Amino acid sequence: MTIRNKQIITAVVHGSMNTRSAAAHFNVSERWVKELIRRYAFEGETAYEARSKRPKTSPGRTPEATRERIVTLREILVAQGLDAGAETIQTHLETEGISPPSRATIHRILRQADLVSDQPQKRPKSSLIRFEAAQPNEMWQADFTHWRLADGSDTEILDFIDDYSRFLISIRAYRRVTGRNVAEQFAMACDEHGRPQSSLTDNGLVFTTRFTGKTQGDTAAKNQFEKLLQKWDVKQINGSPNHPQTQGKIERFHRTLKLWLTAQPRATSVATLNKQLSEFQQIYNERRPHKAAGRKPPSIRYRAVPKAVPKPLPQEEVRQRNDVVDKDGKLTIRYGGKLRHLGMGRTYSGIRVEMYVNDREVTVVNKKTGEILRYFKIDPSKNYQKAISS
Incomplete structure (x- = not known):
């Protein structure tokens, strides 16, 4: 570009070309030729040099x-x-x-x-469909996760979060989480924050016994947590088997928790770990901005609107039936005034079973061994029902 500029200036200043003919000859604009002549008049041979097109000032540049x-x-x-x-x-x-x-x-x-x-491989946010409660305490999610101490021994951390605000209701570490731990921690959380309208968990035995096949009289046996929920009219919701996405918010919370714990000195005891969890709870609720809470700490959203309260629940009716899987691998049950066929599979033909029917949910258990064989969720629009899990 330096040589071209010199040629243009020389042709006009020292030669016989005017600006228009120079522009046509060198295939540039006449405006550019005039600019070069102006520079040469004020700067001399410096005008030959190429210059950056970058503006001298950047008013939009971040300070x-x-x-x-x-x-x-x-x-x-x-x-x-x-x-x-x-x-x-x-x-x-x-x-x-x-x-x-x-x-x-x-x-x-x-x-x-x-x-x-x-990270272009990430799934676009627009493809995600999320459920969110409409107000605080409408739903609490609960789960536990594992964390190792400095000596390599394992612990389990049980936590409850509010679905609407992501407020961390309660968190505590144990050597092993038991049904008693779940009931006691839930009760203490209710004393502090009020009782939720519903509870969402997976199907772990500390949360529900619906897949164990145990009964008390004609109804399915309940653990301490389930009894407490029923006593306080808190609706119990359990995610579909083998589908952890239902509890996606608390699964995502565990990633945040472990990211923070990894940055801390590894706890040497359960007591030390619980001190760290108490510190984390304060940071998470009161200081850390959360996207789902409008980029404010969850405590602000949790306290901003009135809380939901439990509603009286209808008495739960669990039916128990004894039957034998027919030669075609099916069981039959009446639902919504129609006979429904449950697809067990020919493998189970002739097997005596017990069926526990709770509204649309049907759990099929081997009568002799107590093994859960199939789980169905009745689709009222269909007569033939496929098993959800086995």
């Missing part, structure tokens, strides 16, 4: 102090084991009184500092 704070916040949050994405950093900047750039700009700044990498 350097803000860029440095973005990088520092990212490093601090990662070291603490807390979420450190662009939205979280944006919230922290607002809290500090700094006008934040857009999420895309923050992400670009982090990428330029080699602190993040794009």
Whole structure:
């Protein structure tokens, strides 16, 4: 470009070409020829040099102090084991009184500092369909997860979170979570935060005994937690077998919890771990911004609107039937005034079974061994029913 500029200037200033003919000859605009002549008049041979098209000022550029704070916040949050994405950093900047750039700009700044990498393989958020309770205490999710102490021994951490606000209702570590632990921790959480309208858990034995086949008289036996829910009119909801996505919020919570625990000194005892969990609960509820809570700490959303309360529940009716699987591998049951056929499979032809019927749910148990053979959820629109699990 330097040689071309010199040729254009020479042709006009020292030669016989005017600006229009020079523009046509060198295949450039006449405006550009005039600009070169103007530069030459004021700057001399410096006008030959190529120049950057970058503007002398960048009024839209993020201030350097803000860029440095973005990088520092990212490093601090990662070291603490807390979420450190662009939205979280944006919230922290607002809290500090700094006008934040857009999420895309923050992400670009982090990428330029080699602190993040794009993940195009992630499932698009628009493809996700989520259920969310309409108010606090409408539903609590509960589950437990494993965590190892410094000596390598295992512990189990039981937690309850509010579905609407993601508020961490209760969290505690045990050597092993028992049904008694679940009932006692739930009762203490209710004393502090009020009773929820419903409870969502998986089908673990500490939460439900519906797959054990045990009975008390003509009804299915219940564990301490189930009895407490029934006593307080808290609706019990259990996720579909082999489908953990139903409890997706608490599964995601466990990832956040373990990310934070990994950044802390490894606890040497259950008591030490519980002190860490108490600290985490305060950070998670009161300080950490949560996307689902409008980028505010969950405590703000949990306390912002009135809480739901339990509603009187109808008395549960569990029917028990004895039957034999027919030669075609089917059982029959009447539901909604129609005879329904349950597909057991020919493998079980001739086997004597017990069927526990709770509204649409049917659990089929081997009468001799007590083994759960099939689980059905009646589809009222169909006569033939396929098993959900075996």
